[in-house]
Amino acid sequence: MPTPSLAIPxxxxxxxxxxxxxxxxxxxxxxPDANYLYFGDTARLPYGSKSAATVAHYAVGAVRYLQEQxxxxxxxxxxxxxxxxxxxxxxxxxxxxxGVIEPGAExxxxxxxxRKVVVxxxxxxxxxxAYRHALEARKIAVREKACPLFVPLVxxxxxxxxxxxxxxxxxLSEAFSNEAYDTDVLLLGCTHYPLIxxxxxxxxxxxxxxxxxxxxxxxxxxxxxxCLTTGRxxxxxxxxxxxxxxxxxxxxxxxxxxxxxxxxxxxLGLSVEDVLHVDLKE
Amino acid sequence: MPTPSLAIPxxxxxxxxxxxxxxxxxxxxxxPDANYLYFGDTARLPYGSKSAATVAHYAVGAVRYLQEQxxxxxxxxxxxxxxxxxxxxxxxxxxxxxGVIEPGAExxxxxxxxRKVVVxxxxxxxxxxAYRHALEARKIAVREKACPLFVPLVxxxxxxxxxxxxxxxxxLSEAFSNEAYDTDVLLLGCTHYPLIxxxxxxxxxxxxxxxxxxxxxxxxxxxxxxCLTTGRxxxxxxxxxxxxxxxxxxxxxxxxxxxxxxxxxxxLGLSVEDVLHVDLKE
Numbered sequence: 001m002p003t004p005s006l007a008i009p010x011x012x013x014x015x016x017x018x019x020x021x022x023x024x025x026x027x028x029x030x031x032p033d034a035n036y037l038y039f040g041d042t043a044r045l046p047y048g049s050k051s052a053a054t055v056a057h058y059a060v061g062a063v064r065y066l067q068e069q070x071x072x073x074x075x076x077x078x079x080x081x082x083x084x085x086x087x088x089x090x091x092x093x094x095x096x097x098x099g100v101i102e103p104g105a106e107x108x109x110x111x112x113x114x115r116k117v118v119v120x121x122x123x124x125x126x127x128x129x130a131y132r133h134a135l136e137a138r139k140i141a142v143r144e145k146a147c148p149l150f151v152p153l154v155x156x157x158x159x160x161x162x163x164x165x166x167x168x169x170x171x172l173s174e175a176f177s178n179e180a181y182d183t184d185v186l187l188l189g190c191t192h193y194p195l196i197x198x199x200x201x202x203x204x205x206x207x208x209x210x211x212x213x214x215x216x217x218x219x220x221x222x223x224x225x226x227c228l229t230t231g232r233x234x235x236x237x238x239x240x241x242x243x244x245x246x247x248x249x250x251x252x253x254x255x256x257x258x259x260x261x262x263x264x265x266x267x268l269g270l271s272v273e274d275v276l277h278v279d280l281k282e
Numbered sequence: 283m284p285t286p287s288l289a290i291p292x293x294x295x296x297x298x299x300x301x302x303x304x305x306x307x308x309x310x311x312x313x314p315d316a317n318y319l320y321f322g323d324t325a326r327l328p329y330g331s332k333s334a335a336t337v338a339h340y341a342v343g344a345v346r347y348l349q350e351q352x353x354x355x356x357x358x359x360x361x362x363x364x365x366x367x368x369x370x371x372x373x374x375x376x377x378x379x380x381g382v383i384e385p386g387a388e389x390x391x392x393x394x395x396x397r398k399v400v401v402x403x404x405x406x407x408x409x410x411x412a413y414r415h416a417l418e419a420r421k422i423a424v425r426e427k428a429c430p431l432f433v434p435l436v437x438x439x440x441x442x443x444x445x446x447x448x449x450x451x452x453x454l455s456e457a458f459s460n461e462a463y464d465t466d467v468l469l470l471g472c473t474h475y476p477l478i479x480x481x482x483x484x485x486x487x488x489x490x491x492x493x494x495x496x497x498x499x500x501x502x503x504x505x506x507x508x509c510l511t512t513g514r515x516x517x518x519x520x521x522x523x524x525x526x527x528x529x530x531x532x533x534x535x536x537x538x539x540x541x542x543x544x545x546x547x548x549x550l551g552l553s554v555e556d557v558l559h560v561d562l563k564e
Contacts (some may be wrong), residue, residue, distance in 0.1 A: 043336045044326055051538040054325045150444075153433040163431075163452070166445055258335040 009225060010035040012071025014062050017045040019191035021267035026218035028247055035248040037069050043254035045081040048122030058087035060092040061280050067094055075221055076100065078192050079121055083130035103220035104213030105134035106186055111209050112185040118140045118175045121189030123148050131189050145175035152193045158201060169204045176205060186213045202262030251275040291507060292317040294353025296344050300403035301328040302359030302471035303549035310529060317530040320350050326534035329362040330404030330465065338367035342374040349376055357503055361403055361471050365412035383539055385502035386495030387416035393491050394467040400457045403471030405430050413471050427457035428560045436474045442481060443550050450485045458487060470494045521535040
């Protein structure tokens with residue numbers, strides 16, 4: 001497996017759509033001095049309702065494309081793809097790949113004093129039980145709850161809307177009912193959810209900490225780069241030593257570049273400019 | 283263009299997913315004595331958020347597949363595909379194709395006394411203005427309103443749910459505000475919406491009639507078959523004369539057959555059995 005040329009690493013971020021931009025946002029905050037290639041498979045989203053075989057097929061194609069464009073480290077910013085197809089992605093990748101499940105589970109396990117975590121995500125992520133397995137391996141009791149309406153509500157822009165609050169109350173009251181009363185962590189297992197984190201904070205029991213997979217994944221990527229850099233006797237986290245440098249961002253979308261630009265800007269919280277439409281043959 | 287062998291016609295119904303099953307349901311009620319092939323492009327849904335070029339590409343592939351399986355008449359039961367790609371589908375098809383837009387617009391125009399119609403649908407259907415054009419050609423004033431949350435709410439199974447009612451009140455109060463007060467028809471421009479028709483009836487002004495594209499399309503297909511049959515000196519609507527015969531249903535899905543079976547049964551209101559998984563190469 002080739003080692004990244006870490007002076008300024010090129011990080012490939014993959015998601016089914018724009019949701020993974022919340023992971024890119026967290027990466028930019030933590031590792032500003034890197035080049036980023038972001039691939040959004042917008043023509044084939046959402047992955048959340050598709051089978052494992054279909055998701056694996058799509059994800060492997062996208063990851064190969066990112067490598068061809070020069071990605072030296074891959075971040076699988078899509079919970080569904082990580083949940084359903086991470087092993088296949090890793091087999092197909094020639095560089096290191098980091099998914100969102102393990103870092104999210106690790107952070108939740110670290111935070112939970114009562115060793116009880118509620119995970120929310122799409123139907124596919126929850127059905128895969130990938131978070132359950134990752135948390136149970138860390139001796140954490142898990143309750144999983146699919147929240148399929150959150151993604152369309154976020155995409156409708158209703159991030160501070162009474163309907164979204166009502167839906168969140170319904171989902172979370174189910175998630176925190178009965179024996180889950182002493183659960184002390186809510187793990188956001190979907191990249192869209194950071195956008196409704198303030199609203200989720202309002203309807204989540206006060207003693208419950210909210211852990212965000214996007215943020216945890218960015219921490220893990222930084223740690224990984226640091227290890228690789230240290231191993232090569234270069235200063236840890238090269239970027240942090242070069243204040244003021246501007247990260248280079250390139251975006252690839254399988255559906256309309258125009259739509260990606262519009263929606264992406266909302267998710268990234270930065271203007272999304274350099275978008276190339278990519279037509280992946282199956 | 284070959285004429286169907288109309289003794290027992292084979293009708294190909296195409297949709298991006300399970301929504302078109304509401305059209306198949308209407309067809310079964312009206313033309314029970316036919317063979318039906320239903321193609322749900324579930325691996326690539328929803329079309330509603332995709333560009334016209336992508337939708338056309340997918341739809342043409344699906345329609346060709348239905349022809350290879352023996353479809354003698356095509357029903358494009360997907361509003362988005364009809365709105366964005368009907369001309370291309372018609373060019374690619376070797377048999378007659380009927381979309382959902384024209385029959386829906388025709389029925390709405392027939393019902394509206396005040397010549398004012400509100401159309402609701404997905405973002406893509408509304409942005410295409412296909413219903414607007416079809417209605418304006420019939421001298422009807424049109425207001426269009428995208429209702430992107432209805433599809434996920436229906437798929438969540440919340441068809442009689444207070445949240446869905448609240449969302450419907452928000453969408454419809456926008457649609458019927460101000461100068462739309464004397465609008466007297468609400469046209470359901472999405473195949474998922476018949477499932478929330480009772481709820482929509484509750485929140486729609488009482489003087490407004492609800493017209494359903496699925497039902498209108500089934501009427502148009504029956505009329506078309508009748509014309510073709512009459513032209514060939516066979517009894518009109520052969521099926522209607524053979525009471526008790528059971529229509530033959532076959533289903534093709536690009537994603538998991540299992541999932542199609544489960545969700546499809548809800549949409550069709552009949553047990554969905556004979557499902558074949560199809561992998562369309564792009």
